[in-house]
Amino acid sequence: MNADKDRPYGTGDASFQAAGSEAGLRKLVDEFFDRMGSDERFATIYAMHPEDKEVSRDKLARFLCGWLGGPKLYNEKYGAIGIPRVHAHLAIGTTERDQWLTCMTETVSEQGFAADFKVYLMEQLYVPAEAVRRRCAANESADQ
Numbered sequence: 001m002n003a004d005k006d007r008p009y010g011t012g013d014a015s016f017q018a019a020g021s022e023a024g025l026r027k028l029v030d031e032f033f034d035r036m037g038s039d040e041r042f043a044t045i046y047a048m049h050p051e052d053k054e055v056s057r058d059k060l061a062r063f064l065c066g067w068l069g070g071p072k073l074y075n076e077k078y079g080a081i082g083i084p085r086v087h088a089h090l091a092i093g094t095t096e097r098d099q100w101l102t103c104m105t106e107t108v109s110e111q112g113f114a115a116d117f118k119v120y121l122m123e124q125l126y127v128p129a130e131a132v133r134r135r136c137a138a139n140e141s142a143d144q
């Protein structure tokens with residue numbers, strides 16, 4: 001369901017606009033990392049990130065801009081990226097994947113996005129989150 005039938009989410013930059021463009025995504029990502037760092041339920045995944053979370057915030061916000069059909073800001077600054085690949089060195093199983101998704105769901109729920117976009121966004125984010133988990137699981141079995 002989409003209020004704007006001519007521009008469904010996933011078409012052109014409709015999702016990027018629905019997220020409030022770059023400013024909306026930077027706000028989302030800042031609040032995502034604030035929540036991750038202040039809630040014990042997300043301590044495991046917070047500790048996996050580099051000490052300086054400013055770069056992590058910048059990278060995720062820029063990535064989401066392009067991923068949602070907006071400007072390719074990650075590529076402009078950091079180059080090409082494959083989401084499963086950049087997580088391959090990490091121990092991400094179902095528990096860590098779900099910490100990430102729960103932290104993001106709770107943060108998304110507090111944004112001023114349309115209700116149907118919140119549902120759409122979390123359905124879309126599940127796909128790369130699960131791809132990350134599978135990539136990390138493949139590493140583990142290769143080690144044995």
Ligand code: HEM
Pocket residue numbers: 045048049050056059060063078081083086087090092096097098100101125128129130132133
């Ligand atoms: C499945 C759960 C996930 C966990 C636990 C997780 C955790 C992490 C961690 C710890 C890093 C820092 C890696 C390092 O610098 O050594 C990272 C980087 C990153 N993650 Fe995730 N992540 C998850 C899913 C996702 C998803 C679904 C996306 C995108 C939709 C994403 C986007 C990124 C980006 C863009 C970076 C920066 C990569 C770089 O340039 O170094 N992550 N993630």
